[in-house]
Amino acid sequence: MALRPSAEPGAGPRRTRNPHSSGAQVRMDGLGSTGARKGPKALAAWTIWSLLDTRVRPMSAAELRRGEQSALHCSGTRTLQVRPPGGGPDMAFRFGAVLDGACTQEDVFRACGVKRLGELALHGFSCTVFTFGQTGSGKTYTLTGPPPQGEGVPVPPSLTGIMQRTFAWLLDRVHHLGFPVTLRASYLEIYNEQVRDLLSLGSPRPLPVRWNKARGFYVEQLRVVEFSSLEALMELLQMGLSRRQSSSHTLNQASSRSHALLTLYVSRPTVPPVDPGEPPVGGKLCFVDLAGSEKVAATGSRGQLMLEANSINRSLLALGHCISLLLDPQRKQSHIPFRDSKLTKLLADSLGGRGVTLMVACVSPSAQCLPETLSTLRYASRAQRVTTRPQGPKSPGVKPPQQGAVELLQLQEENRRLRFQLDQMQTKAPGIHGARVAWAQRNLYGMLQEFMLENERLSRPPDRKEMRQLRSSRDLAQAEQRVLAQQVHELERHLHSAQALPQQGSAPVCPCSMGPAAPCRVSPRPPWVVEDKMECRSHISPLAGTATLLPLLSPLSSVPSIPGPLGLPTEGVPCATGSSQYWGKTLQEPPVGHRLLHAGLLFLVSCAAGVAEVSSGEMVPRQERLSSPSTGFGLFSRSWGPRPQVTYLFLHGPHPQHLHKALAFPSPHERGGSNLGYWSGRGRPGDTRLILPPHPRRSHSDWTQTQVLAEMLIGEEVVPSAPPMPTGSSNLSPMLRGGSGIPNLTQRPEAVTYQISNSLNLGQSQSQPSESMQGPSQGPSSR
Ligand SMILES: Nc1ncnc2c1ncn2[C@@H]1O[C@H](COP(=O)(O)OP(=O)(O)OP(=O)(O)O)[C@@H](O)[C@H]1O
Secondary structure, eight states, X not given: OOSOOOOSTTOOOEEEEOTTOSSEEEEOOXXXXXXESSOHHHHHTOOEEXXXXXXXXXXXXXXXXXXXXXXXXXXXXXXXXXXXXXXXXXXXXXXXXXXXXXXXXXXXXXXXXXXHHHHHHXXXXXXXXXXXXXXXXXXXXXXXXXXXXXXXXOOOXXXXXXXXXXXXXXXXXXXXXXXXXEEEEEEEEEETTEEEXXXXXXXXXXXXXXXXXXXXXXETTOOOEEEOSHHHHHHHHHXXXXXXXXXXXXXXXXXXXXXXXXXXXXXXXTSOOSSTTSOOSSEEEEEEEOOOBOOHHHHTOOHHHHHHHHHXXXXXXXXXXXXXXXXXXXXXXXXXOGGGSHHHHHHHHIIIIISEEEEEEEEOOBGGGHHHHHHHHHHHHHHTTOEEOOXXXXXXXXXXXXXXXXXXXXXXXXXXXXXHHHHHHHHSHHHHHHHHHHHHTTSHHHHHHHHHHHHHHHTOSHHHHHHHHHHHHXXXXXXHHHHHHHHHHHXXXXXXXXXXHHHHTOOXXXXXXXXXXXXXXXXXXXXXXXXXXXXXXXXXXXXXXXXXXXXXXXXTSOOOOOOOSOOOOOSOOTTTTSEEEEEEEEEXXXXXXXXXXXXXXXXXXXXXXXXXXXXXXXXXXXXXXHHOOEEEEEEEEEEETTEEEEEEEEEEOSOGGGOOOEEEEEOTTOOTTTTOOBOOOTTOTTOOOOBOOOOTTOOHHHHHHHHHHHHHHHSSOOOOSSTTSOSOGGGSOTTTGGGOOOHHHHHHHHHHHHHHHHHHHHHHHHSOOOGGGSOGGGSSOOO
């Protein structure tokens, strides 16, 4: 389709019907190979189709070795037939040109229409050629030929791609123009969302992408090199190709890991560049070799390769999204999110409707690749319906005031429209957004989204997840080290207090033993319980930890009320659709010494909670709870979907001073309080509810610390029943266990716990249980 038959020389635009669209379109004709007959102004009023071809590469040696079958065949020069898996009638796709595996590089160059674009560039238009398709489908081959067989070994002339052939053709055209032309080139790659100059004098470094009204998006400090001969241009190409990032994976031995953009600027020397180093005003021809979309499951990418693949897929997703929106008949009213990625920013000019674009969809013939091939073909079918309004570049200089005023009005109007759209999106978000997303998902956007989702899914199994967790743990290790050091310090301090208490004989000791059925006398309803409701306001922060600890260490005292700044809801479970998992272990009523252990550990927990602010909590101990002989604690994770959102560490028991309390540990996925969770305590006597706001500074380490704390409290390993911790915690790396990669720090709290237990045993043996020494909780049972 790229080379539609030209109309008679001098003929104007001719109305014709696009076979793939219902509406009549005006097509670009009248530009013979000898040059454009219409100047930029005349062409600016035209609406043209994007040029779209499809190239099917031959079966590769590996595919043949594996005995894979071809699922594609061409019928004629414009139709591609696809044999669907599992039988059924063939699907037919029509394009400007369909180039099968038998086509040579020269055939492709002649048929694809790139010479048309070259002509337009010579006449001041902005033109772009890009190849897209799955990894290993032949994009780079189509543009630049096969990978070089060695350092400095040139690609054989018969195998050079569209780019080299266009260069030769263009230089030849320039020499026959009859007027001087300045030619410049730039070459960059977008690797992992960073723009790198492939022609930089030193080693490539990331360059910023900026925007201004005159130039649109541009790369700051990009080297633009003037050249006058084909050899010089080929050298620039070679330099860029050798610097470009590529790696080997299952589907391609030399897979490009970046998007590469080589741009040729064509200008008349009479129009000097505004700034030195700035591309001169004139036409341009940009060749874009997109990195291929890839399913990491198929390519077997791991580590760096997987990061690259995710970055590639993400930027292709953004590109697909922009193109989808450009296809929207309502597009005049819609905002195109070019700013979503560097790639879309740099292609905004071409895609946004002011340039002329040639796209070559590259596909593999193998039946194994059919899902990806179908996605590419479906997308290509739609993409050829994108229309553009090419405009020649404006001359620099002062604009007449009238034109400036018109432009200002246009900008104001655009601004007003965008604001209106934004308001609408905010108020009617589900309807409009939903429809647009549903629509967009039918094409490449959908395909790429699938890839992204798959990537995410693939990163869930334990081994990959462990890698992800390791990465995040590595980043957090230093912070954790500080937290752990502080915890150890505090614990040691309280160990000393705990050791001192029994020896002074002043510590109250519970009459209950740790035996399973030992009866426990519970407190009468404390004075602060009003009609079955007890108000407990507390404020926990690292600094306020001591304030929380103090009442726990003094069972005789009442729980002080430390008012928090917020009143929190008391009823309901905001995320009632979530599933809950519970693990933990109920302990019998411990002696006071053990309460000290609990208290110390609660303090530890409050420290681990970081700067969490427990503004207030309301407890509703019912009568039967007060009579419950057991106390304990547990961990409770509430999850929505596959990921845990909030983890609670809670204590429960008959005595108010045991503080029926939970600490919420939102997972890293939860931010901003949308899942502010509070637990209703259904189904377990003695359980209570506590409402804690999540804190945005919580991190993954909170989860792991929670596990460590739970293990310390229970005295044995706890195995979370929900992600993100894989089951079988003993198999986890030290870094994942408790989030500490610092062995001596993880061991120290255990050692301290051991010491506390010893000292408590010592305390028990030294002091007699005494009811008189117990607090209100140790009074007559309220049963
Ligand atoms: N038309 C063709 N004829 C012969 N070999 C081809 C053809 N197209 C591609 N190949 C070969 O197939 C392999 C993959 O091609 P290429 O590297 O161009 O794919 P790609 O789409 O650019 O992949 P990626 O996105 O991973 O960079 C290469 O070895 C290339 O030489």
